Amino acid sequence: xxxxxxxxxxxxxxxxxxxxxxxxxxxxxxxxxxxxxxxxxxxxxxxxxxxxxxxxxxxxxxxxxxxxxxxxxxxxxxxxxxxxxxxxxxxxxxxxxxxxxxxxxxxxxxxxxxxxxxxxxxxxx
Numbered sequence: 001x002x003x004x005x006x007x008x009x010x011x012x013x014x015x016x017x018x019x020x021x022x023x024x025x026x027x028x029x030x031x032x033x034x035x036x037x038x039x040x041x042x043x044x045x046x047x048x049x050x051x052x053x054x055x056x057x058x059x060x061x062x063x064x065x066x067x068x069x070x071x072x073x074x075x076x077x078x079x080x081x082x083x084x085x086x087x088x089x090x091x092x093x094x095x096x097x098x099x100x101x102x103x104x105x106x107x108x109x110x111x112x113x114x115x116x117x118x119x120x121x122x123x124x125x
Contacts, residue, residue, distance in 0.1 A: 021082050022046065022073045023094050028106065029076045031097040036078070040064065046090060047083035056089060058108055088112075 024032070036042050043066075047059040066072060069084035082090060094109040
């Protein structure tokens with residue numbers, strides 16, 4: 001029994017632009033920079049947890065180290081980590097920081113959301 005191999009000329013692929021996992025607005029960059037400054041370097045990790053009436057909720061945590069499969073987003077001198085389990089849920093999202101008279105919070109403009117609850121705290125992708 002013999003094995004055969006065939007050589008074919010490779011067809012050059014046209015490189016596609018990679019979709020950003022997460023983009024940050026200028027106000028989010030400013031707020032993240034203020035939150036992560038200090039003597040001990042830290043970053044914010046964006047994750048998703050099961051919670052709320054629509055099933056998923058954003059989970060923001062401080063961390064000092066990148067986990068093995070975290071996606072690192074660097075923009076305008078700020079680094080944000082995205083938990084590997086949250087990648088498909090947040091892919092293409094924009095992270096904003098919004099302040100008004102009653103609250104100040106990070107807001108995610110997520111194109112993957114199919115449904116969200118009335119209060120806006122949880123969502124489904």
